[in-house]
Amino acid sequence: MSDSEPSSIRSLAVAAEDVLDAAIYTRENPGTAVLRATPPFHGRMRARLHVFHDPEARVPDAIHVAPADLLEDEVLEAYPTFGEQLEKTDGTDPDRVGERRERELKAWRDRAADAICESVTVEEGHGEGRKHRVDVKRLG
Numbered sequence: 001m002s003d004s005e006p007s008s009i010r011s012l013a014v015a016a017e018d019v020l021d022a023a024i025y026t027r028e029n030p031g032t033a034v035l036r037a038t039p040p041f042h043g044r045m046r047a048r049l050h051v052f053h054d055p056e057a058r059v060p061d062a063i064h065v066a067p068a069d070l071l072e073d074e075v076l077e078a079y080p081t082f083g084e085q086l087e088k089t090d091g092t093d094p095d096r097v098g099e100r101r102e103r104e105l106k107a108w109r110d111r112a113a114d115a116i117c118e119s120v121t122v123e124e125g126h127g128e129g130r131k132h133r134v135d136v137k138r139l140g
Helices: 016-028 073-077 082-089 094-113
Strands: 011-015 032-037 044-046 048-052 063-065 119-124 130-139
Touching (some): 011 016, 011 032, 016 032, 016 048, 016 094, 063 119, 073 094, 082 094
Parallel strands (some): 011 044, 011 130
Antiparallel strands (some): 032 048, 032 063, 119 130
């Protein structure tokens, strides 16, 4: 297989911090954060954090993996939202809300770092419908 073929990828290496940062960014900001691998492709690829605000601005030949595809569903559902922190602290003391949020987010990040999936299905060719499963190798 040539280097231009995403089907040559057998595994994606991802930094746990990049996966978690992408998940948090996507939940709390306009725009989308993904893990992206760009050509030339080979058997083992590194996917790095990438943020884009315009889906049309994607690199056409790149592989884009959503952080939600790399994390177990239970961890995504347990993400500590700001609204939950307001409810738990009655929202009257901004410092208490911020401190609680910081603690809960750190605890979530610790759990989520251990919940990165061992494999993921990647889509080849930006919306062409070809997909294949690759191993995920966690860095850090």
